[in-house]
Amino acid sequence: MIIAEGKPIKDILEMIEVYDKIVVAGCKGCVTVCSTGGEKEVGILSSALRLARQARGRPLEIKEITLERQCDTEYLEPLREIADGYPALLSLACGAGVQFLAEKFRKHPVLPAVDTQFIGVTEEQGIWTERCQACGNCILDRTGGICPVARCSKSLFNGPCGGSKGGKCEIDSQVDCGWQLIYDRLKELGQLEKLEIIMPVKDWCTSRDGGPRKRIREDLKI
Amino acid sequence: MKAGSNLEKILASGQFAVTGELGPPKGADVSVIERKAKLLKGNVDSINVTDNQTAIVRMSSIAVSAILIRMGLEPNMQMVCRDRNRIAMQSDIFGAYALGIRNILCLSGDHQKFGNHPTAKNVFDLDSMQLIQTVKRMRDEHKVLGGDEIEGPPQMFIGAAANPFADPFEFRVIRLAKKVASGTDFIQTQCIYDMDKFERFMQMVRDRGLHEKTHILAGVTPLKSVGMAKYMKEKVAGMEVPDEIINRMKAAGKEKAREEGLNICVEQIQRLRQIPGVHGIHLMAIEWEEVVHSIVERAGLLPRPEVK
Numbered sequence: 060m061i062i063a064e065g066k067p068i069k070d071i072l073e074m075i076e077v078y079d080k081i082v083v084a085g086c087k088g089c090v091t092v093c094s095t096g097g098e099k100e101v102g103i104l105s106s107a108l109r110l111a112r113q114a115r116g117r118p119l120e121i122k123e124i125t126l127e128r129q130c131d132t133e134y135l136e137p138l139r140e141i142a143d144g145y146p147a148l149l150s151l152a153c154g155a156g157v158q159f160l161a162e163k164f165r166k167h168p169v170l171p172a173v174d175t176q177f178i179g180v181t182e183e184q185g186i187w188t189e190r191c192q193a194c195g196n197c198i199l200d201r202t203g204g205i206c207p208v209a210r211c212s213k214s215l216f217n218g219p220c221g222g223s224k225g226g227k228c229e230i231d232s233q234v235d236c237g238w239q240l241i242y243d244r245l246k247e248l249g250q251l252e253k254l255e256i257i258m259p260v261k262d263w264c265t266s267r268d269g270g271p272r273k274r275i276r277e278d279l280k281i
Numbered sequence: 282m283k284a285g286s287n288l289e290k291i292l293a294s295g296q297f298a299v300t301g302e303l304g305p306p307k308g309a310d311v312s313v314i315e316r317k318a319k320l321l322k323g324n325v326d327s328i329n330v331t332d333n334q335t336a337i338v339r340m341s342s343i344a345v346s347a348i349l350i351r352m353g354l355e356p357n358m359q360m361v362c363r364d365r366n367r368i369a370m371q372s373d374i375f376g377a378y379a380l381g382i383r384n385i386l387c388l389s390g391d392h393q394k395f396g397n398h399p400t401a402k403n404v405f406d407l408d409s410m411q412l413i414q415t416v417k418r419m420r421d422e423h424k425v426l427g428g429d430e431i432e433g434p435p436q437m438f439i440g441a442a443a444n445p446f447a448d449p450f451e452f453r454v455i456r457l458a459k460k461v462a463s464g465t466d467f468i469q470t471q472c473i474y475d476m477d478k479f480e481r482f483m484q485m486v487r488d489r490g491l492h493e494k495t496h497i498l499a500g501v502t503p504l505k506s507v508g509m510a511k512y513m514k515e516k517v518a519g520m521e522v523p524d525e526i527i528n529r530m531k532a533a534g535k536e537k538a539r540e541e542g543l544n545i546c547v548e549q550i551q552r553l554r555q556i557p558g559v560h561g562i563h564l565m566a567i568e569w570e571e572v573v574h575s576i577v578e579r580a581g582l583l584p585r586p587e588v589k
Contacts (some may be wrong), residue, residue: 221389
Protein backbone atom coordinates (compact mmCIF):
# COMPACT_ATOMS: atom_id res chain seq x y z
CA MET A 60 0.00 0.00 0.00
CA ILE A 61 0.90 3.65 -0.13
CA ILE A 62 2.20 4.96 3.16
CA ALA A 63 1.69 8.57 4.19
CA GLU A 64 2.22 10.72 7.25
CA GLY A 65 0.11 13.64 8.47
CA LYS A 66 1.59 17.09 7.96
CA PRO A 67 2.29 19.22 11.04
CA ILE A 68 -0.90 21.02 12.10
CA LYS A 69 0.95 24.33 11.90
CA ASP A 70 1.55 23.83 8.18
CA ILE A 71 -2.06 22.87 7.56
CA LEU A 72 -3.34 25.91 9.47
CA GLU A 73 -1.15 28.10 7.31
CA MET A 74 -2.56 26.52 4.13
CA ILE A 75 -6.16 27.09 5.16
CA GLU A 76 -5.60 30.46 6.81
CA VAL A 77 -7.70 32.41 4.30
CA TYR A 78 -10.75 30.15 4.52
CA ASP A 79 -13.65 30.31 6.96
CA LYS A 80 -14.97 26.95 5.92
CA ILE A 81 -13.51 23.87 4.27
CA VAL A 82 -14.20 20.25 3.50
CA VAL A 83 -11.83 17.78 5.18
CA ALA A 84 -11.84 14.71 2.96
CA GLY A 85 -10.43 11.34 4.02
CA CYS A 86 -9.93 8.19 1.99
CA LYS A 87 -10.82 4.62 2.93
CA GLY A 88 -7.94 3.18 0.89
CA CYS A 89 -4.26 2.91 1.84
CA VAL A 90 -4.23 5.95 4.13
CA THR A 91 -6.89 4.36 6.29
CA VAL A 92 -4.84 1.19 6.63
CA CYS A 93 -1.74 3.15 7.63
CA SER A 94 -3.81 5.22 10.08
CA THR A 95 -3.11 8.53 8.41
CA GLY A 96 -6.12 9.64 6.40
CA GLY A 97 -9.18 7.55 7.22
CA GLU A 98 -12.42 8.50 8.93
CA LYS A 99 -10.81 8.50 12.36
CA GLU A 100 -7.97 10.79 11.32
CA VAL A 101 -10.42 13.12 9.54
CA GLY A 102 -12.26 13.49 12.85
CA ILE A 103 -9.09 14.07 14.88
CA LEU A 104 -7.64 16.59 12.44
CA SER A 105 -10.92 18.47 12.08
CA SER A 106 -11.28 18.83 15.85
CA ALA A 107 -7.73 20.08 16.14
CA LEU A 108 -8.22 22.62 13.35
CA ARG A 109 -11.49 23.87 14.84
CA LEU A 110 -9.94 24.29 18.28
CA ALA A 111 -6.89 26.06 16.94
CA ARG A 112 -8.96 28.52 14.93
CA GLN A 113 -11.41 29.07 17.74
CA ALA A 114 -8.58 29.91 20.09
CA ARG A 115 -7.56 32.68 17.69
CA GLY A 116 -11.09 34.00 17.38
CA ARG A 117 -11.44 32.91 13.77
CA PRO A 118 -13.81 29.96 13.87
CA LEU A 119 -13.60 27.45 11.07
CA GLU A 120 -16.55 25.54 9.69
CA ILE A 121 -15.59 22.05 8.63
CA LYS A 122 -17.52 19.45 6.69
CA GLU A 123 -16.05 16.01 7.31
CA ILE A 124 -16.33 13.33 4.71
CA THR A 125 -14.41 10.11 3.99
CA LEU A 126 -14.64 8.70 0.49
CA GLU A 127 -14.35 5.07 -0.48
CA ARG A 128 -11.33 6.10 -2.58
CA GLN A 129 -10.11 9.43 -3.92
CA CYS A 130 -8.38 7.93 -6.95
CA ASP A 131 -11.50 6.69 -8.74
CA THR A 132 -14.11 8.93 -10.36
CA GLU A 133 -17.02 6.77 -9.29
CA TYR A 134 -16.32 7.31 -5.61
CA LEU A 135 -16.16 11.09 -5.79
CA GLU A 136 -19.93 11.63 -6.05
CA PRO A 137 -20.60 12.13 -2.32
CA LEU A 138 -18.04 14.92 -2.32
CA ARG A 139 -19.58 16.53 -5.39
CA GLU A 140 -22.86 16.83 -3.57
CA ILE A 141 -21.39 19.00 -0.83
CA ALA A 142 -18.35 20.69 -2.36
CA ASP A 143 -20.16 23.71 -3.79
CA GLY A 144 -20.88 25.03 -0.33
CA TYR A 145 -17.17 25.27 0.49
CA PRO A 146 -14.36 27.29 -1.05
CA ALA A 147 -11.56 24.71 -0.54
CA LEU A 148 -10.94 21.00 -0.04
CA LEU A 149 -8.37 19.61 2.39
CA SER A 150 -7.52 16.04 1.41
CA LEU A 151 -6.00 13.36 3.62
CA ALA A 152 -5.46 11.02 0.68
CA CYS A 153 -2.11 10.24 -0.92
CA GLY A 154 -0.65 12.55 -3.58
CA ALA A 155 -2.62 10.71 -6.26
CA GLY A 156 -5.89 11.35 -4.45
CA VAL A 157 -5.14 15.02 -3.88
CA GLN A 158 -4.32 15.50 -7.56
CA PHE A 159 -7.33 13.56 -8.73
CA LEU A 160 -9.60 15.77 -6.64
CA ALA A 161 -7.90 18.83 -8.10
CA GLU A 162 -8.59 17.54 -11.61
CA LYS A 163 -12.21 16.73 -10.90
CA PHE A 164 -13.11 19.78 -8.80
CA ARG A 165 -11.95 22.55 -11.07
CA LYS A 166 -13.24 25.46 -8.98
CA HIS A 167 -11.73 24.29 -5.72
CA PRO A 168 -8.19 24.63 -4.48
CA VAL A 169 -7.30 21.16 -3.14
CA LEU A 170 -4.79 21.14 -0.30
CA PRO A 171 -2.70 18.22 0.99
CA ALA A 172 -3.00 17.33 4.67
CA VAL A 173 -0.50 14.45 4.46
CA ASP A 174 2.92 13.79 3.00
CA THR A 175 2.92 10.72 0.77
CA GLN A 176 6.01 8.65 1.53
CA PHE A 177 6.35 5.25 -0.06
CA ILE A 178 4.93 1.94 -1.20
CA GLY A 179 5.33 -0.34 1.76
CA VAL A 180 4.03 -2.82 4.26
CA THR A 181 2.89 -2.92 7.89
CA GLU A 182 5.93 -4.57 9.39
CA GLU A 183 4.27 -4.62 12.78
CA GLN A 184 1.54 -2.61 14.47
CA GLY A 185 2.51 1.03 14.04
CA ILE A 186 5.60 0.36 11.88
CA TRP A 187 5.53 0.70 8.13
CA THR A 188 8.53 0.18 5.89
CA GLU A 189 9.31 0.69 2.23
CA ARG A 190 9.37 -2.22 -0.20
CA CYS A 191 8.91 -0.97 -3.75
CA GLN A 192 9.95 2.04 -5.81
CA ALA A 193 7.70 1.20 -8.73
CA CYS A 194 10.59 1.12 -11.22
CA GLY A 195 8.36 -0.71 -13.68
CA ASN A 196 10.75 -3.60 -14.36
CA CYS A 197 10.74 -6.17 -11.58
CA ILE A 198 13.83 -8.28 -10.84
CA LEU A 199 12.66 -9.88 -7.60
CA ASP A 200 13.00 -13.36 -9.12
CA ARG A 201 16.76 -12.86 -9.16
CA THR A 202 17.17 -11.30 -5.74
CA GLY A 203 15.31 -13.66 -3.45
CA GLY A 204 12.21 -11.51 -3.38
CA ILE A 205 14.03 -8.52 -1.86
CA CYS A 206 14.38 -5.41 -3.98
CA PRO A 207 17.81 -3.78 -4.23
CA VAL A 208 16.30 -0.67 -5.82
CA ALA A 209 14.11 -0.02 -2.78
CA ARG A 210 16.10 -1.69 -0.01
CA CYS A 211 19.69 -0.66 -0.80
CA SER A 212 20.36 3.01 0.01
CA LYS A 213 22.30 3.30 -3.24
CA SER A 214 20.01 1.07 -5.30
CA LEU A 215 22.99 -1.09 -6.23
CA PHE A 216 22.29 -4.05 -8.50
CA ASN A 217 25.37 -6.15 -8.04
CA GLY A 218 25.90 -6.65 -4.37
CA PRO A 219 26.63 -4.64 -1.24
CA CYS A 220 28.97 -1.68 -1.19
CA GLY A 221 31.82 -1.53 1.29
CA GLY A 222 29.57 0.02 3.90
CA SER A 223 27.65 -3.09 4.90
CA LYS A 224 28.47 -4.01 8.48
CA GLY A 225 26.84 -6.50 10.81
CA GLY A 226 23.77 -6.58 8.57
CA LYS A 227 23.30 -2.82 8.70
CA CYS A 228 23.67 -0.05 6.16
CA GLU A 229 26.40 2.58 6.42
CA ILE A 230 23.83 5.38 6.44
CA ASP A 231 22.23 4.35 9.72
CA SER A 232 22.74 1.54 12.23
CA GLN A 233 18.93 1.14 12.33
CA VAL A 234 18.69 0.50 8.58
CA ASP A 235 19.13 -3.04 7.30
CA CYS A 236 21.61 -3.56 4.48
CA GLY A 237 19.40 -4.57 1.54
CA TRP A 238 22.10 -6.80 0.11
CA GLN A 239 22.66 -8.58 3.42
CA LEU A 240 18.92 -9.35 3.37
CA ILE A 241 19.23 -10.63 -0.19
CA TYR A 242 22.26 -12.73 0.72
CA ASP A 243 20.54 -14.26 3.77
CA ARG A 244 17.38 -15.00 1.81
CA LEU A 245 19.22 -16.63 -1.11
CA LYS A 246 21.20 -18.70 1.37
CA GLU A 247 17.95 -19.82 2.99
CA LEU A 248 16.60 -20.78 -0.40
CA GLY A 249 19.80 -22.57 -1.42
CA GLN A 250 20.20 -20.15 -4.33
CA LEU A 251 23.47 -18.43 -3.53
CA GLU A 252 24.56 -18.97 -7.13
CA LYS A 253 22.18 -16.14 -8.04
CA LEU A 254 24.65 -13.73 -6.45
CA GLU A 255 26.99 -14.46 -9.33
CA ILE A 256 24.60 -12.99 -11.89
CA ILE A 257 25.97 -9.76 -13.28
CA MET A 258 23.01 -7.44 -13.53
CA PRO A 259 23.30 -5.35 -16.65
CA VAL A 260 22.81 -1.60 -16.88
CA LYS A 261 19.23 -0.87 -15.93
CA ASP A 262 16.67 0.49 -18.34
CA TRP A 263 15.15 3.25 -16.26
CA CYS A 264 12.64 4.35 -18.85
CA THR A 265 9.96 2.19 -17.25
CA SER A 266 10.59 4.16 -14.07
CA ARG A 267 9.76 7.82 -13.44
CA ASP A 268 12.76 8.70 -15.61
CA GLY A 269 10.75 7.87 -18.71
CA GLY A 270 8.31 10.66 -17.82
CA PRO A 271 4.88 10.34 -16.22
CA ARG A 272 3.63 6.80 -16.74
CA LYS A 273 0.39 5.54 -18.19
CA ARG A 274 -1.12 2.10 -18.54
CA ILE A 275 -3.84 1.30 -21.05
CA ARG A 276 -5.90 -1.89 -21.21
CA GLU A 277 -7.79 -1.68 -24.49
CA ASP A 278 -10.01 -4.61 -23.53
CA LEU A 279 -11.26 -2.76 -20.48
CA LYS A 280 -11.91 0.59 -22.12
CA ILE A 281 -15.50 1.63 -22.60
CA MET B 282 48.74 -2.72 -23.49
CA LYS B 283 45.22 -1.53 -22.93
CA ALA B 284 45.96 2.04 -21.96
CA GLY B 285 49.74 2.24 -21.71
CA SER B 286 49.68 4.02 -18.37
CA ASN B 287 52.69 3.85 -16.10
CA LEU B 288 50.66 1.80 -13.64
CA GLU B 289 49.66 -0.68 -16.30
CA LYS B 290 53.26 -1.02 -17.53
CA ILE B 291 54.61 -1.66 -14.04
CA LEU B 292 51.96 -4.26 -13.26
CA ALA B 293 52.35 -5.88 -16.66
CA SER B 294 56.10 -6.15 -16.13
CA GLY B 295 55.46 -8.11 -12.95
CA GLN B 296 56.92 -5.48 -10.65
CA PHE B 297 55.35 -4.61 -7.32
CA ALA B 298 53.30 -1.42 -7.77
CA VAL B 299 52.84 1.44 -5.34
CA THR B 300 49.94 3.85 -5.72
CA GLY B 301 49.21 6.88 -3.59
CA GLU B 302 46.23 9.03 -2.96
CA LEU B 303 45.50 12.74 -3.11
CA GLY B 304 42.36 14.36 -1.80
CA PRO B 305 41.43 17.49 -3.79
CA PRO B 306 40.95 20.78 -1.95
CA LYS B 307 37.58 22.07 -0.78
CA GLY B 308 37.93 24.97 -3.13
CA ALA B 309 39.88 26.19 -6.14
CA ASP B 310 43.28 26.49 -4.46
CA VAL B 311 45.79 24.77 -6.74
CA SER B 312 48.64 25.23 -4.26
CA VAL B 313 47.12 22.53 -2.01
CA ILE B 314 47.36 20.05 -4.86
CA GLU B 315 50.89 21.10 -5.74
CA ARG B 316 52.07 20.74 -2.14
CA LYS B 317 50.64 17.22 -1.80
CA ALA B 318 51.77 16.18 -5.29
CA LYS B 319 55.40 17.16 -4.58
CA LEU B 320 55.38 14.90 -1.53
CA LEU B 321 54.17 11.97 -3.63
CA LYS B 322 56.38 12.52 -6.65
CA GLY B 323 58.93 9.77 -7.20
CA ASN B 324 57.45 7.69 -4.39
CA VAL B 325 54.42 6.24 -6.14
CA ASP B 326 53.62 4.97 -9.64
CA SER B 327 50.20 6.54 -9.88
CA ILE B 328 48.10 8.79 -7.69
CA ASN B 329 44.43 8.18 -6.95
CA VAL B 330 42.47 11.38 -7.11
CA THR B 331 39.33 11.05 -5.03
CA ASP B 332 35.94 12.06 -6.38
CA ASN B 333 34.16 14.13 -3.72
CA GLN B 334 35.02 11.53 -1.11
CA THR B 335 32.62 11.16 1.83
CA ALA B 336 30.28 13.29 -0.30
CA ILE B 337 32.05 16.51 0.60
CA VAL B 338 32.24 18.98 -2.27
CA ARG B 339 35.80 19.30 -3.51
CA MET B 340 37.57 20.16 -6.71
CA SER B 341 36.62 17.64 -9.40
CA SER B 342 38.77 14.56 -9.83
CA ILE B 343 39.13 15.29 -13.54
CA ALA B 344 40.50 18.78 -12.96
CA VAL B 345 42.93 17.65 -10.26
CA SER B 346 44.04 14.71 -12.41
CA ALA B 347 44.77 17.11 -15.28
CA ILE B 348 46.79 19.34 -12.94
CA LEU B 349 48.84 16.32 -11.83
CA ILE B 350 49.59 15.46 -15.45
CA ARG B 351 50.79 19.03 -15.96
CA MET B 352 53.15 18.45 -13.02
CA GLY B 353 54.48 15.26 -14.59
CA LEU B 354 52.62 12.83 -12.32
CA GLU B 355 50.28 10.05 -13.29
CA PRO B 356 46.74 10.22 -11.94
CA ASN B 357 44.29 7.43 -11.31
CA MET B 358 41.02 9.28 -11.62
CA GLN B 359 38.32 8.05 -9.27
CA MET B 360 34.75 8.23 -10.52
CA VAL B 361 31.71 7.57 -8.35
CA CYS B 362 28.18 6.70 -9.41
CA ARG B 363 26.53 8.89 -6.82
CA ASP B 364 26.57 12.23 -8.62
CA ARG B 365 26.28 11.63 -12.35
CA ASN B 366 24.15 9.64 -14.71
CA ARG B 367 25.46 7.57 -17.64
CA ILE B 368 25.35 10.56 -19.97
CA ALA B 369 27.53 12.76 -17.77
CA MET B 370 29.88 9.92 -16.83
CA GLN B 371 30.63 8.87 -20.38
CA SER B 372 31.06 12.50 -21.38
CA ASP B 373 33.52 13.01 -18.53
CA ILE B 374 35.42 9.85 -19.51
CA PHE B 375 35.89 11.28 -23.01
CA GLY B 376 37.08 14.53 -21.50
CA ALA B 377 39.37 12.80 -19.03
CA TYR B 378 41.04 10.80 -21.76
CA ALA B 379 41.47 13.88 -23.91
CA LEU B 380 43.23 15.53 -20.98
CA GLY B 381 45.69 12.64 -20.78
CA ILE B 382 44.12 10.56 -18.01
CA ARG B 383 44.75 6.84 -18.55
CA ASN B 384 43.66 5.19 -15.28
CA ILE B 385 40.14 5.22 -13.89
CA LEU B 386 38.85 3.75 -10.64
CA CYS B 387 35.14 2.90 -10.78
CA LEU B 388 33.33 3.26 -7.45
CA SER B 389 29.80 3.35 -6.08
CA GLY B 390 30.55 6.39 -3.90
CA ASP B 391 29.85 7.19 -0.27
CA HIS B 392 26.24 8.01 0.49
CA GLN B 393 25.57 11.76 0.53
CA LYS B 394 24.32 11.46 4.09
CA PHE B 395 27.92 11.67 5.31
CA GLY B 396 28.86 14.77 3.42
CA ASN B 397 28.22 18.49 3.52
CA HIS B 398 25.09 18.23 1.35
CA PRO B 399 22.99 15.56 3.06
CA THR B 400 19.80 16.94 1.47
CA ALA B 401 21.04 16.26 -2.08
CA LYS B 402 19.36 13.86 -4.50
CA ASN B 403 21.66 10.97 -5.44
CA VAL B 404 21.88 9.43 -8.87
CA PHE B 405 23.18 5.82 -8.96
CA ASP B 406 21.94 5.44 -12.53
CA LEU B 407 24.75 2.88 -12.85
CA ASP B 408 26.41 0.95 -10.06
CA SER B 409 30.17 0.42 -9.91
CA MET B 410 29.89 -2.94 -11.69
CA GLN B 411 28.00 -1.36 -14.54
CA LEU B 412 30.42 1.58 -14.70
CA ILE B 413 33.26 -0.92 -15.17
CA GLN B 414 31.32 -2.52 -18.03
CA THR B 415 30.66 0.88 -19.53
CA VAL B 416 34.31 1.93 -19.57
CA LYS B 417 35.30 -1.43 -20.99
CA ARG B 418 32.70 -1.18 -23.73
CA MET B 419 33.90 2.30 -24.61
CA ARG B 420 37.51 1.10 -24.72
CA ASP B 421 37.15 -2.29 -26.39
CA GLU B 422 34.01 -2.04 -28.48
CA HIS B 423 34.33 1.66 -29.24
CA LYS B 424 30.72 2.19 -28.33
CA VAL B 425 28.84 4.20 -25.75
CA LEU B 426 26.21 2.42 -23.69
CA GLY B 427 23.46 3.57 -26.02
CA GLY B 428 25.20 1.81 -28.90
CA ASP B 429 26.60 4.74 -30.87
CA GLU B 430 30.12 4.44 -32.27
CA ILE B 431 32.78 6.50 -30.53
CA GLU B 432 35.03 8.93 -32.38
CA GLY B 433 38.33 8.32 -30.63
CA PRO B 434 37.75 5.65 -27.97
CA PRO B 435 39.15 6.36 -24.50
CA GLN B 436 41.78 3.69 -23.77
CA MET B 437 41.53 3.48 -20.02
CA PHE B 438 43.22 1.12 -17.58
CA ILE B 439 40.19 0.10 -15.53
CA GLY B 440 40.28 -0.19 -11.78
CA ALA B 441 37.76 -1.01 -9.08
CA ALA B 442 37.69 -1.31 -5.32
CA ALA B 443 37.27 -4.32 -3.08
CA ASN B 444 36.52 -4.30 0.61
CA PRO B 445 37.45 -7.62 2.20
CA PHE B 446 36.20 -6.44 5.59
CA ALA B 447 32.64 -5.44 4.88
CA ASP B 448 29.80 -7.92 5.24
CA PRO B 449 28.67 -10.44 4.18
CA PHE B 450 32.25 -11.77 4.11
CA GLU B 451 31.40 -14.69 1.80
CA PHE B 452 29.88 -12.27 -0.70
CA ARG B 453 33.07 -10.22 -0.97
CA VAL B 454 34.94 -12.61 -3.22
CA ILE B 455 31.84 -13.19 -5.36
CA ARG B 456 31.56 -9.45 -5.81
CA LEU B 457 35.23 -9.24 -6.71
CA ALA B 458 34.72 -12.06 -9.23
CA LYS B 459 31.88 -10.09 -10.80
CA LYS B 460 34.09 -7.02 -11.03
CA VAL B 461 36.81 -9.06 -12.69
CA ALA B 462 34.30 -10.59 -15.11
CA SER B 463 33.00 -7.10 -15.87
CA GLY B 464 36.42 -6.02 -17.08
CA THR B 465 38.49 -4.78 -14.17
CA ASP B 466 42.21 -4.59 -14.87
CA PHE B 467 43.24 -3.76 -11.31
CA ILE B 468 41.75 -3.75 -7.85
CA GLN B 469 42.58 -1.51 -4.91
CA THR B 470 41.38 -2.70 -1.53
CA GLN B 471 40.05 -0.90 1.51
CA CYS B 472 42.71 -0.17 4.19
CA ILE B 473 43.87 -3.41 5.72
CA TYR B 474 44.66 -3.76 9.41
CA ASP B 475 43.36 -7.27 10.02
CA MET B 476 46.03 -9.22 8.19
CA ASP B 477 44.68 -12.66 9.09
CA LYS B 478 41.29 -11.86 7.65
CA PHE B 479 42.89 -10.43 4.52
CA GLU B 480 44.93 -13.62 4.13
CA ARG B 481 41.69 -15.62 4.32
CA PHE B 482 40.19 -13.33 1.71
CA MET B 483 43.21 -13.77 -0.56
CA GLN B 484 42.98 -17.53 -0.18
CA MET B 485 39.41 -17.34 -1.49
CA VAL B 486 40.60 -15.05 -4.28
CA ARG B 487 43.27 -17.56 -5.30
CA ASP B 488 40.83 -20.46 -5.03
CA ARG B 489 38.82 -18.79 -7.76
CA GLY B 490 41.92 -17.86 -9.74
CA LEU B 491 41.03 -14.18 -9.65
CA HIS B 492 44.61 -13.10 -8.86
CA GLU B 493 45.58 -14.30 -12.31
CA LYS B 494 42.92 -12.24 -14.04
CA THR B 495 43.39 -8.94 -12.28
CA HIS B 496 46.09 -7.08 -10.38
CA ILE B 497 45.31 -6.71 -6.68
CA LEU B 498 46.78 -3.76 -4.83
CA ALA B 499 46.40 -4.01 -1.07
CA GLY B 500 45.31 -0.84 0.71
CA VAL B 501 47.32 0.51 3.65
CA THR B 502 46.92 3.62 5.77
CA PRO B 503 49.41 4.61 8.47
CA LEU B 504 47.82 5.33 11.84
CA LYS B 505 48.57 8.65 13.51
CA SER B 506 47.18 7.93 16.94
CA VAL B 507 45.29 5.46 19.05
CA GLY B 508 42.27 7.74 18.61
CA MET B 509 42.44 7.34 14.85
CA ALA B 510 42.69 3.56 15.21
CA LYS B 511 39.61 3.50 17.43
CA TYR B 512 37.73 5.83 15.12
CA MET B 513 38.47 3.59 12.16
CA LYS B 514 37.38 0.53 14.11
CA GLU B 515 34.17 2.00 15.47
CA LYS B 516 33.01 4.68 13.08
CA VAL B 517 34.17 3.81 9.60
CA ALA B 518 31.82 1.38 7.94
CA GLY B 519 33.54 -1.66 6.51
CA MET B 520 36.80 -1.23 8.42
CA GLU B 521 38.32 -3.64 10.89
CA VAL B 522 41.14 -2.80 13.26
CA PRO B 523 42.26 -5.67 15.50
CA ASP B 524 42.86 -5.03 19.20
CA GLU B 525 46.50 -6.00 18.71
CA ILE B 526 47.01 -2.89 16.56
CA ILE B 527 45.10 -0.66 18.96
CA ASN B 528 47.14 -2.00 21.88
CA ARG B 529 50.41 -1.35 20.07
CA MET B 530 49.33 2.23 19.37
CA LYS B 531 48.30 2.65 23.00
CA ALA B 532 51.54 1.19 24.32
CA ALA B 533 53.59 3.58 22.20
CA GLY B 534 52.20 6.53 24.14
CA LYS B 535 51.22 9.89 22.73
CA GLU B 536 54.69 11.02 21.76
CA LYS B 537 55.68 7.90 19.89
CA ALA B 538 52.27 7.08 18.42
CA ARG B 539 53.09 8.40 14.96
CA GLU B 540 56.35 6.54 14.86
CA GLU B 541 54.60 3.32 15.89
CA GLY B 542 51.92 3.94 13.25
CA LEU B 543 54.64 4.10 10.61
CA ASN B 544 56.33 0.97 11.97
CA ILE B 545 53.05 -0.94 11.75
CA CYS B 546 52.48 0.30 8.22
CA VAL B 547 55.92 -0.77 7.03
CA GLU B 548 55.53 -4.18 8.66
CA GLN B 549 52.15 -4.57 6.99
CA ILE B 550 53.60 -3.79 3.58
CA GLN B 551 56.36 -6.34 4.12
CA ARG B 552 53.80 -8.97 5.06
CA LEU B 553 51.50 -8.04 2.15
CA ARG B 554 54.39 -8.48 -0.29
CA GLN B 555 54.62 -12.11 0.76
CA ILE B 556 50.98 -12.87 0.00
CA PRO B 557 50.62 -14.62 -3.36
CA GLY B 558 48.40 -12.64 -5.69
CA VAL B 559 49.11 -9.23 -4.16
CA HIS B 560 50.70 -7.20 -6.95
CA GLY B 561 51.17 -3.92 -5.18
CA ILE B 562 50.05 -1.62 -2.43
CA HIS B 563 47.74 1.35 -2.42
CA LEU B 564 49.12 3.72 0.20
CA MET B 565 46.50 6.12 1.54
CA ALA B 566 48.29 8.52 3.86
CA ILE B 567 45.25 10.66 4.48
CA GLU B 568 46.31 14.28 5.02
CA TRP B 569 49.72 12.89 5.95
CA GLU B 570 51.50 12.83 2.61
CA GLU B 571 54.74 13.86 4.33
CA VAL B 572 55.37 10.28 5.44
CA VAL B 573 54.86 8.58 2.08
CA HIS B 574 58.50 8.81 1.09
CA SER B 575 59.79 7.28 4.29
CA ILE B 576 57.21 4.48 4.33
CA VAL B 577 57.96 3.47 0.76
CA GLU B 578 61.69 3.74 1.36
CA ARG B 579 61.61 1.71 4.56
CA ALA B 580 59.48 -0.91 2.85
CA GLY B 581 62.30 -1.30 0.33
CA LEU B 582 60.22 -0.07 -2.57
CA LEU B 583 62.41 2.81 -3.72
CA PRO B 584 63.42 3.86 -6.24
CA ARG B 585 60.23 3.35 -8.19
CA PRO B 586 60.87 1.49 -11.44
CA GLU B 587 60.99 3.32 -14.74
CA VAL B 588 59.19 1.45 -17.47
CA LYS B 589 58.89 2.15 -21.13
